[in-house]
Amino acid sequence: MSRPLLEVDHLVMNYTTEKGDVSAIQDVSFTLNEGESLGLVGESGCGKTSIAMSLLRLVAENARFDSGEIRLDGTDLLSLTDEEMRQRRWNDISMVFQGAMNAWNPVYKVGDQIREAMDLHFHPRLSNAEVEARISKLFELVGLNPAMMNRYPHEFSGGMRQRAIIAMALSCDPKIIIADEPTTALDVIVQDQILQELKKIQADLGMSIIYISHDIAVIAEVTDKIGVMYAGKLVELGSTREVFARPRHPYAFLLLSSTPSVTGPRRKLAPLEGEPPDLLNPPTGCRFHPRCPYATDQCATDEPPMEDAGDGHQVACWNWKEVPELGGLTK
Amino acid sequence: MSQPLLKVENLTKLFPVSKGFLRTPTDFIHAVDGINFEIQPGESLGLVGESGCGKSTTGRMLVKLMEASSGHVLMSDKTHTDDLIDIANIPNDQMKRFRRRVQMIFQDPYESMNPRRTVFETVSEPLTVQNIGSLKEREERVSEMLRLVGLAPPDAFLFRYPHELSGGQRQRVAIARALVLDPSFVVADEPTSMLDVSIRISIMDLMLKLADEFDVSYLYITHDLAVARYMCDRIAVMYLGKIVEIGDTEEILGNPQHPYTKALLSAVPVPDPSFKREEVEILGGITKAINPPSECRFIERCPWAKDVCRTSDHPPLEDKGDGHYVACHLVESALTSA
Ligand SMILES: Nc1ncnc2c1ncn2[C@@H]1O[C@H](COP(=O)(O)OP(=O)(O)OP(=O)(O)O)[C@@H](O)[C@H]1O
Ligand SMILES: Nc1ncnc2c1ncn2[C@@H]1O[C@H](COP(=O)(O)OP(=O)(O)OP(=O)(O)O)[C@@H](O)[C@H]1O
Ligand code: SF4
Ligand code: SF4
Ligand SMILES: [Mg+2]
Ligand SMILES: [Mg+2]
Numbered sequence: 001m002s003r004p005l006l007e008v009d010h011l012v013m014n015y016t017t018e019k020g021d022v023s024a025i026q027d028v029s030f031t032l033n034e035g036e037s038l039g040l041v042g043e044s045g046c047g048k049t050s051i052a053m054s055l056l057r058l059v060a061e062n063a064r065f066d067s068g069e070i071r072l073d074g075t076d077l078l079s080l081t082d083e084e085m086r087q088r089r090w091n092d093i094s095m096v097f098q099g100a101m102n103a104w105n106p107v108y109k110v111g112d113q114i115r116e117a118m119d120l121h122f123h124p125r126l127s128n129a130e131v132e133a134r135i136s137k138l139f140e141l142v143g144l145n146p147a148m149m150n151r152y153p154h155e156f157s158g159g160m161r162q163r164a165i166i167a168m169a170l171s172c173d174p175k176i177i178i179a180d181e182p183t184t185a186l187d188v189i190v191q192d193q194i195l196q197e198l199k200k201i202q203a204d205l206g207m208s209i210i211y212i213s214h215d216i217a218v219i220a221e222v223t224d225k226i227g228v229m230y231a232g233k234l235v236e237l238g239s240t241r242e243v244f245a246r247p248r249h250p251y252a253f254l255l256l257s258s259t260p261s262v263t264g265p266r267r268k269l270a271p272l273e274g275e276p277p278d279l280l281n282p283p284t285g286c287r288f289h290p291r292c293p294y295a296t297d298q299c300a301t302d303e304p305p306m307e308d309a310g311d312g313h314q315v316a317c318w319n320w321k322e323v324p325e326l327g328g329l330t331k
Numbered sequence: 332m333s334q335p336l337l338k339v340e341n342l343t344k345l346f347p348v349s350k351g352f353l354r355t356p357t358d359f360i361h362a363v364d365g366i367n368f369e370i371q372p373g374e375s376l377g378l379v380g381e382s383g384c385g386k387s388t389t390g391r392m393l394v395k396l397m398e399a400s401s402g403h404v405l406m407s408d409k410t411h412t413d414d415l416i417d418i419a420n421i422p423n424d425q426m427k428r429f430r431r432r433v434q435m436i437f438q439d440p441y442e443s444m445n446p447r448r449t450v451f452e453t454v455s456e457p458l459t460v461q462n463i464g465s466l467k468e469r470e471e472r473v474s475e476m477l478r479l480v481g482l483a484p485p486d487a488f489l490f491r492y493p494h495e496l497s498g499g500q501r502q503r504v505a506i507a508r509a510l511v512l513d514p515s516f517v518v519a520d521e522p523t524s525m526l527d528v529s530i531r532i533s534i535m536d537l538m539l540k541l542a543d544e545f546d547v548s549y550l551y552i553t554h555d556l557a558v559a560r561y562m563c564d565r566i567a568v569m570y571l572g573k574i575v576e577i578g579d580t581e582e583i584l585g586n587p588q589h590p591y592t593k594a595l596l597s598a599v600p601v602p603d604p605s606f607k608r609e610e611v612e613i614l615g616g617i618t619k620a621i622n623p624p625s626e627c628r629f630i631e632r633c634p635w636a637k638d639v640c641r642t643s644d645h646p647p648l649e650d651k652g653d654g655h656y657v658a659c660h661l662v663e664s665a666l667t668s669a
Contacts, residue, residue: 043527187381188554189613192598214527217557217600240604258532259602260557262584269561271536272529275497 005208006032006055006093006176011068013054022279024050026232026287027068029306032176037202037209039219039240041255042229043276048212049098050232052178055210056095057085072176090121090172098180098212101161104153111135111149114168122172138167143197159190166198170205180212195222216259220244228252231277231287237306238313246326248315250294253323286318294319334407335369336516336548337393338415341402342366344388348621361620362388364572364628365402367648372407372515375542375549377563377580379556379595383619384569386552390518393550394433406432406516431461434509438521440501444493450477451489454508461512476507480537499530503537510541520552535562556599560584565654568592571620571628574648578655588657590633627660635661 013025024047032038040048053059055070057077069076072092077085097103105113114135118126126134136146142163153161162182169177179198183191199222202209213219219226219240226243228236228251236249247253257270274291277283283290289299296319304316317323344363347356363385370376378386391397393404395418405415406429421429437443444453454473458464464472474485480503482488493501502522509517519538523531539562542549551562559566560580567577568589576589587593594613601608616631625644630636639660648656 043529188556188600189381189594189598192600195600215600216528217602220602220604221600244602244604255528256602258528260532260555260561261602262557262560262596262599263601263603263606266560266581269532269536271533273533275499275530276527 003034004031005034005036005073007069007071008051008055009069009071011051011054011070012066013050013059014064014066015060016062016064017280020280021064023232023282024063024279025054026282028229028232028234029068030227030234030237032208032210034175035202035206035208036225037199037211037223039211039213039223039226040229041213041216041219041226043214045276045279046229047232047279048214048229049180051229052095052180052210052212055176055178056089056093058089058095086121087123090117090174091123092174093176093178094169094172094174096162096165096169096177096179096182099185100165101158101185104156104161104164106153109150109152110156110164114138114149114164114171117168118171134171135167138170139164141170141197141201142167143193159186159194162186162190162194163197166194166201170201174207176208176210178210178212181214182211183218184213184215191218198222216255217261228255231282232279233287233316234306235288235316236314238309238311242311242313246313248309248313248320248323249288249317250292250319250323251288253326254293256326286316294322333371335415336372336374336407337370338405339366339368339393339402340405342389342392342399342404343401344385344392344397345400358621361572361623363392364620364623366569366572366574368567368574368577370516370548370550373542373546373548374565375551375563377559377566378550378552378569379554379559379566380569381595382554383571385572386554386569387520389569390435390520390550390552393516394435394518395429396435427461431457431512432514433516433518434512434514436502436505436509436517436519436522438524440498440505440525441493443505444501446493449490449492450482450496450504453504454511457508457512463512472511473507476511477504479510479541480504480507481533482507497530499526499534502526502530502534506534506537506541510545510547513545514547516548516550518550518552521554523558524553524555531558538562556584556596568595571623573628573645573658575629575658576656577648579653582653582655586655588651588655588662589629589659590635590661591629627658637661 008028008030011025011028015022015024042048065078070078115131118131135149139146139149144160144163183194211219211223223240226240227234230251236243236252247256254270254272258272260269277287285301286299286304289295298318304318306314306316309315309320342363343365345359346362348358348360349356380386392399404418406418408416451473454476455469458469477485477488482503523534553559563580566580566583567574570591576592587596594611597609597611612634614632614634627640627645630640643660646658646660648658651657
């Protein structure tokens with residue numbers, strides 16, 4: 001099944017600011033296959049949204065791509081003209097933006113706002129009736145009553161607004177959807193319903209999805225593959241099952257050890273000491289070294305490369321072999 | 332059982348739904364609707380449920396930041412008698428003492444500190460208000476608190492302003508402030524939900540450690556059942572103003588009885604991809620209890636509702652054994668028919 005659809009290859013991106021460069025994406029590589037779901041997880045400020053915005057080339061004006069490629073079906077998106085990129089956006093890759101459910105324009109009907117997005121981006125030009133039929137179908141797909149398309153955003157609950165955002169992201173029939181914290185502000189029951197629906201839509205339409213979340217439990221529910229980020233770097237990448245069963249990077253290990261769960265034995269959690277670094281002045285060597293219990297002298301000076309730890313499970317750490325088994329978490 | 336620290340009786344809060352000026356309101360949100368529970372000394376009770384179910388309103392009434400529409404909050408007051416006193420009737424000359432014994436920690440570490448006050452001013456303020464100690468003694472006490480909450484060395488933090496602190500550090504300051512007067516009861520309203528996971532655990536561990544050391548009781552408000560499990564001895568599940576189930580934490584999570592608790596629990600994402608969750612059905616429904624009907628508050632969303640649910644009032648919380656209380660007609664009949 002799996003043909004590489006999207007390849008991010010040694011991507012480096014900095015934000016230029018008065019105080020200096022913010023190193024938001026540092027040498028990140030990963031592949032997304034057709035029909036696959038990939039999760040990017042990490043704490044606030046580690047660069048998740050920066051990666052998402054880079055894939056759509058919708059980064060802030062002060063963003064600067066210094067090296068690397070983002071290849072979609074073999075074409076480097078960073079080398080396209082603005083117009084060529086505009087053609088691909090929404091049609092090839094679309095996005096559920098972080099916090100978008102609160103960004104509906106209150107004075108227009110929800111259906112009209114989706115129609116506008118389709119008018120701007122959708123390739124096959126559709127008649128009004130066709131657009132309406134399509135929105136209607138999309139609403140059903142995301143679990144909304146099609147009649148709701150003639151309602152205003154304030155008549156939608158939070159969960160309904162997010163479903164409509166997902167319908168909009170699907171409107172141009174993309175190959176890839178990036179969902180940036182798609183359920184973060186929602187109650188757990190609504191979150192679960194939306195995640196299950198996304199899973200089903202993905203399977204039915206054979207789409208690829210990149211999920212972005214700070215919540216590893218959410219990522220565990222919906223993805224085939226997971227990338228753990230720390231301070232602008234991808235530090236571990238592998239199948240979700242593998243990474244959760246046997247995290248190799250000390251940060252991934254501690255993140256999993258410090259996540260409470262309603263299942264499994266009730267256990268003491270291991271806190272991660274310290275705080276994530278300021279990306280204006282990221283630590284030298286391994287960016288995790290000031291907080292890492294496994295750090296050795298080398299870690300403060302040399303940046304660890306991504307290394308294969310078996311079964312395509314990759315890790316960027318000099319001492320990954322020292323990281324113990326995760327006791328009890330997956331029993 | 333020993334004398335509770337806190338006893339809540341039929342506590343209720345109705346908010347009028349305003350319908351234009353000068354009109355007497357006829358519609359009310361039943362934010363908290365006749366709830367009952369107790370908290371033992373040193374115990375931590377988790378209050379969980381969806382957004383808008385009345386958790387914060389409950390917490391605010393317990394610390395007298397908001398007045399109840401009806402019902403009572405009774406608190407033990409060891410220094411006087413063994414009796415429980417109604418916090419609504421605390422005489423003015425004893426209010427200061429009450430304010431000293433109960434504290435609240437809020438969700439947003441960015442709003443819980445005045446931006447123009449230093450850490451020292453924020454943490455020492457309760458001492459100043461209570462007229463406790465000389466300036467030097469207060470300085471010592473504040474330094475001690477900062478060390479306890481992990482802001483060490485204290486000298487490095489005492490004269491910082493909020494914008495010079497991270498979110499986690501601010502929440503530590505809020506905890507130091509809440510605990511500086513050695514309270515016996517603290518309402519913690521989602522104290523870690525705005526923080527990153529890595530910081531969350533150290534704050535939770537800190538609160539557990541301090542509870543242990545100072546014998547503090549918590550009402551720990553959270554929408555996250557996994558967090559409640561980590562923090563709390565018992566859990567109360569709230570749905571639209573009602574407590575629908577309450578009991579020991581492991582009992583509630585391992586043996587949930589109320590249809591809502593079951594649905595809530597089954598929807599919690601689990602950080603283990605090999606775990607297969609049980610799907611529990613729940614219907615869509617209202618999210619605000621405005622003039623709710625007298626039947627079970629959950630009836631609209633309950634896939635198991637039977638005739639008895641439609642013809643009876645909202646079921647009372649009943650003991651199903653070992654302090655596990657459930658408010659559901661069917662759970663009761665299931666047990667009696669068994
Ligand atoms: N336009 C910008 N200019 C300068 N710095 C920026 C800009 N946008 C983001 N940053 C910084 O880049 C880093 C990565 O930010 P990003 O939004 O990608 O993080 P994130 O992982 O999505 O965080 P969150 O979980 O909070 O959404 C952060 O340190 C952030 O402060
Ligand atoms: N001051 C107020 N005036 C009017 N209605 C209010 C007020 N405070 C709360 N409410 C309403 O009372 C109900 C309960 O609110 P409350 O804030 O206690 O919920 P909660 O469980 O804390 O929710 P969340 O998880 O979102 O914090 C909600 O319907 C809310 O809209
Ligand atoms: S490279 Fe060194 S500091 Fe970085 S995670 Fe590995 S052991 Fe820790
Ligand atoms: S009382 Fe009836 S409607 Fe209410 S939760 Fe129980 S079964 Fe459902
Ligand atoms: Mg983000
Ligand atoms: Mg609240």
